[in-house]
Amino acid sequence: MTSTHDQADRHNPVYDHLHATPEFQELRSRYRGFVFPATVAFLIWYLLYVVLSMWAHDFMSHRLVGNINVALVFGILQFVTTFLIAWVYSNYSNKHLDPLARKLNDDYESQRGI
């Protein structure tokens, strides 16, 4: 009993089977192929903003229109890119990830009893 609780026993082999299917490999590479580059991109974009705010004071303080300066526009652009990435990811996963995930989940449901 104790060992069962300390680390769960070896699982249902259906997971090994699903893991080896081409559909799962495709799902995994599509998922990672989107989220890894997207994460790197938005983190660099955000850190660029942070670093420029501190070390490019004159550039960020440059007035564009009236009292609106580069820093404010840059900040608002961070909002815009966040909304944009969220929206693109939502479309991407509806189209390219969910159908594969549903199919694999159905396979799991039909195979787990075996």
Add this chain to the structure above:
Amino acid sequence: MDGNQMLTAGLFLAVVALTIFITFRASRNTSGTTDFYAGGRSFSGFQNGLAIGGDYMSAASFLGISGLIALSGYDGFLYSIGFLVAWLVALLLVAEVLRNSGRYTMADQLAYRMRQRPVRTAAAASTVVVSIFYLLAQMVGAGALVTLLLGVESEALKNLTIAVVGLLMIFYVTVGGMKGTTWVQIVKAVLLMIGSALIVILVLAQFDFNLSDLLGSAAANSGKDGFLDPGLKYGEDTTSKLNFVSLGLALVLGTAGLPHILIRFYTVPTSRDARKSVLWAIGLIGAFYLMTLVLGFGAAALLDTGLGSDVQTSGGNLASPLLAEEVGGGPDTVGGAVLLAVIAAVAFATILAVVAGLTLTSSASVAHDLYNSVFRKGAASEKQELKVARIAAGVIGVIAIALAIPAQKLNVAFLVALAFAIAASANLPSIIYNMFWRRFNTRGAVWSIYGGLISSVGLVFFSPVVSGKLNADGSNAALLPKSVDFSWFPLENPGIVSIPLAFFLGWLGTVTSREPAAEERYTELEVRALTGAGAEGAVQH
């Protein structure tokens, strides 16, 4: 008590009565652990998106960020940006995979493939520490609000307010569980959005909806050079610039490690609903932070923010409520009094909703991870576990009350930023490694969690926040008296050191040990995380 104070007190009581009503209703269909911890997993993506907004847009945002902008101009805006961009980490890397691989707590997804007792103990420790820091911020905000409204600078009254908030949160959690907490958060999110939008429109109307004019007046009225440019608060020297970068890192990486946010992903039926809830939350939170920009600069333009003013002495925490009073017609007018009372009641509702979420999260972790899995080795019945969860909620509430009382002069946004730094250091590395690195194992997880937790809390302890910090006028700005100074870590935010350290320790612990079972079970974790095969389903009532 005059008429205005009666009105304010009445609205506060109305907010409290509403939340108590919601809690009792929710308690009627809360029976087992899945109801208590995860609201039966029966909320829709939209409902959960609102609740996430309600959980996340805390007093730190509503009172703290607008206050920082009012006092420090542009630099306060960094908080808003970091708090929002952080949601992409949650959306892309955490929400869906966590929903599919866990049950009730943050520790579940680690315990899925590792040795349960060490990882659950570590995760429970960091859950409780992060949540308590976050709780302090909310309670300090509550104390400041009530003092303002009743117009008496009384320590006893502040302490009483903190105690009442603490007792209310214990009540919400023990009676209403996750369902009650969620509905309180949904109602609060709606109230907060409406209340903020109202003030924003009234502020902008004073400037004919010309943002540039608003900014110009804010800069002129603040009397500070470079008020609209970055660097007023953080740009003096390299240390303060690094402090800003450290803060920026903690904000962007902290959200996806906040336990009270993570467990919200368990309240929906599928990972697709978890994704939808994050999308709704991003929309809502983004709109809200754009409004805090107007609130902060509006307060700078229309209120006195100089030395000794109410805004300045409250650390900025009172900027939004005082702004509401000003745009309603000013002090001593009926309009001003009504708006002040309404916004203060909204802020109070905000605080109540967030503290409920935090208390629930910590008590769930104590009962589910520590009591059932570590002490009882999984043998506790649901009934026993729930009893422990309710007792834990009471104990955590009392601890938070005791700690909040001495912490009252700190800016609430600043306190929350510390909670973010701890979450980013202690929690995020192990979550990311666990999901994306087959080789990751128990030792890596434990080293990363304790390493991040101890280094972040330890560095804050030896930072100027705790001892040795002075205000510009030479008065004491640290937690401890002026005569004590043992600070040696120069930054106020530990993230820039503790986050990389925790990632490094996670790697080091992993490569210095072998755990074939954890690697083997990664196959199952990965299939389940990406497809939802075998994930916990919703409860049918």
